Amino acid sequence: xxxxxxxxxxxxxxxxxxxxxSLFSGLSFGLRPGQVLLLEGSNGSGKTxxxxxxxxxxEADGGEIYWxxxxxxxxxxxxxMAYVGHADGTKKELTVLENLRFALALSQPGQYGxxxxxxxxxLSGYDDNPVQSLSAGQKRRxxxxxxxxxxxxxxxxxxxxxxxxxxGMELIETLMDDHAKNGGMVILTSHHDLTFPHxxxxxxxxxxxx
Amino acid sequence: xxxxxxxxxxxxxxLLLAFRRRAEMANPLFFFVLVVTLFPLAVGAQPxxxxxxxxxxxxxxxxxxxxxxxxxxxxxxxxxxxLEQLLLSPHPLSVLVLxxxxxxxxxxxxxxxxxxxxxxxFLGLPGQAMPTLWVTLILATPLLSLIGAIGVALxxxxxRGGMILSLLVLPLYVPVLIFASGxxxxxxxxxxxxxxxxxxxxxxxxxLVLTPLPTxxxxxxxxx
Numbered sequence: 001x002x003x004x005x006x007x008x009x010x011x012x013x014x015x016x017x018x019x020x021x022s023l024f025s026g027l028s029f030g031l032r033p034g035q036v037l038l039l040e041g042s043n044g045s046g047k048t049x050x051x052x053x054x055x056x057x058x059e060a061d062g063g064e065i066y067w068x069x070x071x072x073x074x075x076x077x078x079x080x081m082a083y084v085g086h087a088d089g090t091k092k093e094l095t096v097l098e099n100l101r102f103a104l105a106l107s108q109p110g111q112y113g114x115x116x117x118x119x120x121x122x123l124s125g126y127d128d129n130p131v132q133s134l135s136a137g138q139k140r141r142x143x144x145x146x147x148x149x150x151x152x153x154x155x156x157x158x159x160x161x162x163x164x165x166x167x168g169m170e171l172i173e174t175l176m177d178d179h180a181k182n183g184g185m186v187i188l189t190s191h192h193d194l195t196f197p198h199x200x201x202x203x204x205x206x207x208x209x210x
Numbered sequence: 211x212x213x214x215x216x217x218x219x220x221x222x223x224x225l226l227l228a229f230r231r232r233a234e235m236a237n238p239l240f241f242f243v244l245v246v247t248l249f250p251l252a253v254g255a256q257p258x259x260x261x262x263x264x265x266x267x268x269x270x271x272x273x274x275x276x277x278x279x280x281x282x283x284x285x286x287x288x289x290x291x292x293l294e295q296l297l298l299s300p301h302p303l304s305v306l307v308l309x310x311x312x313x314x315x316x317x318x319x320x321x322x323x324x325x326x327x328x329x330x331x332f333l334g335l336p337g338q339a340m341p342t343l344w345v346t347l348i349l350a351t352p353l354l355s356l357i358g359a360i361g362v363a364l365x366x367x368x369x370r371g372g373m374i375l376s377l378l379v380l381p382l383y384v385p386v387l388i389f390a391s392g393x394x395x396x397x398x399x400x401x402x403x404x405x406x407x408x409x410x411x412x413x414x415x416x417x418l419v420l421t422p423l424p425t426x427x428x429x430x431x432x433x434x
Contacts, residue, residue, distance in 0.1 A: 055298065058434050079300040087291025093230040094223070105219030106299040106306075 007032050008068055009154060009185060015062035016049055023049055024206055027063070031202070033153070033183040036176055038190065041206030047189040048086070050206065051158050054187065055083045079108070082152040084160060088143040092132035096123060096142055099131060100149055108151035111182070117148035121171065136163040144175060155179060157188040216301045217309040224313030227286075238279035239321045245271040246329045257334050264333035265343070265394035272322050272347065273387055276354040277376060279318040283310065283359060284366045284429065293366075294433055303429065304422035311352075311359050311422070319351035335398060342397035342407075346390040349410040356417040357382045363428035386413065 007030030014027040023046035031037055039047045052058045054065065056078060067077035090099045100114050118124045121141040131139060140163055147155055155176070161169050173196050176186045228235045249267050250260055287293040287310075296306055323344070330343055361379035365371030393406035 052434075055294070057294065057297065057430075078298065081298070083294065083298055085291055085294060087289070087294070089291035089295040091223070091227060091286075091290065091292060093227055098223070098226065102219055102223050103295070105216055106295065106301065108300070 010066040010069075011054075011063070012066065013063040014050070014053070014060050014065070016046060016053065017061045018046075018049065025062075027204075027206075029202070029204060031154075031185050031187070033185060034180045035202055036180055036186040036188070036196075036200070037202045037204065038188055039204050039206060040190065045206040047206055048158055051083070051085075051156050051187070051189060054156055055081070077154075080152060081154040081156060082107075082147050082150060083156045083158075084143045084147065085158045086162075088139050089146070090131050090139065090142055093130060095128050095130050096134070097127045099142065100145060103146045104149055110149050110151040112148045114145075114149055117145040120148060120175065121145045137165060137168050140164055141168065141171070144172065147179075148175070153184055155184065155186045155188075157186065159189055161190055213301050213305055216299065217305055220306055220309035221313045221316075224310060225316060228313070228317040234282070235317050238275040238318050239325065241278055242271050242275040242322055243325060243329065245274070246333070250333065261334040261336070261398075264330060264335040265339070265391045265398065267333060268326055268330055268335075268343065269346075269387055269391035269394070272326065272351065273354065273383055275322060276318065276351065276358065277379065277383070279314070280355075280358040280362050280375065280379070281372060283314050283355075283362045285362075288366045288432065293429065297430060297433060303426035307359065307363075307425045307429065308418075308422045311355050311425075314359075315352045315355040319347075319355060322351055323347045335394075338400060339394055339398040342403050343394050345407055346393050346410060349407070349414050350386050350390045353386055353410070353414045353417050354383060356414075356421040357386075359425045360421055360428060363425045363432060365432075366429070367432035367434075386410070389413075 009031040011030070012028050015025040016023045027050070029037065039050060041047050049058065053060045056072070065072040065077075067075040067080070072078070091102075094102070096118070097114065100117070104114070112120065115124070118127065121144055123138060123141055123145065126134065126138070131142065134142065140160070144160070160172050164172065176188075176196075179186060246267060249263070253259060253263070284293060287296065297303060299306065326343060326347055327340055330340060335343065358379050361375050361382075364378065365375045368374065389406045389409050393403040393410070396403050396406070
């Protein structure tokens with residue numbers, strides 16, 4: 001039944017070139033609320049580039065992105081999306097709490113409060129620790145906490161599983177599952193072969209999009 | 211949250227960051243004091259010569275200190291991904307950038323303002339030129355931060371942008387230097403300075419309105 005619902009995010013005929021080499025072309029997909037999209041591909045296949053195009057950091061060499069039926073630039077797309085990239089986007093000299101408060105000040109408050117979000121990513125008790133004293137996996141979970149405290153519909157996650165242990169990976173899976181169940185959408189990349197038993201997943205292989 | 215709140219959140223965060231790495235932040239001020247104090251030692255005990263050179267020495271040192279501090283404006287944000295998050299904020303980037311520039315001025319420009327009269331006294335600048343020195347510093351140090359921000363935003367994505375940054379920004383700093391040190395010079399000889407002050411004020415107001423936009427555009431290009 002949900003297939004009758006129009007796609008909220010629609011990518012039409014996207015084309016990207018880098019140094020005279022075509023990274024991908026004719027890439028089209030749609031994403032409906034509640035769906036999770038996994039981008040797969042070998043190193044250098046353009047996964048990160050595609051995400052950066054979706055974030056508006058980079059312009060595509062061709063094609064369009066539509067959000068609720070309108071071109072992304074003319075819609076509320078950039079207010080509705082959140083991005084966690086290779087760099088965590090947190091300040092290492094500031095404490096966990098100061099970082100999250102700042103993230104909140106730049107955006108609209110979301111579903112969870114800061115305390116709740118820290119509990120969800122299993123960082124409660126670290127409120128006043130400077131971020132540089134956290135481990136790599138904890139930093140990653142902190143940047144995910146940012147997704148929970150701000151208002152957003154579409155999560156764009158670039159390799160969210162780097163430096164996470166098995167428990168951490170399960171945690172992200174749960175968070176994505178909750179987000180999808182609440183009508184959110186997730187686009188993520190990974191070069192691992194991932195299986196999520198609880199998630200219904202769309203997959204795109206970028207190697208086959210030439 | 212509202213735009214005003216976002217603006218002050220940025221200012222507060224950058225001030226807090228500056229406080230946490232105060233050793234690094236004190237560098238430009240230290241440089242300023244060092245250069246000005248070395249001049250009398252190198253030139254020798256010639257009070258008249260020092261007095262005549264004072265406006266120029268203070269202003270050149272202030273300008274180089276500002277140049278030295280510029281790279282820190284967006285560097286750490288670029289390196290740790292905070293800049294990407296700023297770009298994704300629903301608030302207009304130019305206003306957020308203005309917040310960063312304001313915080314940068316509070317950390318690097320304001321201290322110069324406080325020590326400069328002391329150093330001017332040290333060089334024997336006549337007391338009648340002191341208010342003018344202050345006014346030119348108040349008007350022109352924010353101007354240096356604003357103009358410099360465009361250059362930093364353009365070069366932050368380059369691995370070794372330091373040299374290009376100086377080449378880009380120094381020519382734009384020259385008019386500021388000419389009018390500011392010229393005003394102090396004239397004040398020292400008891401001449402009216404309102405023309406220079408007015409021009410500096412006009413440049414500051416123009417820069418306040420015009421520089422955040424190209425800075426924001428250049429930052430968008432740099433994260434590409």
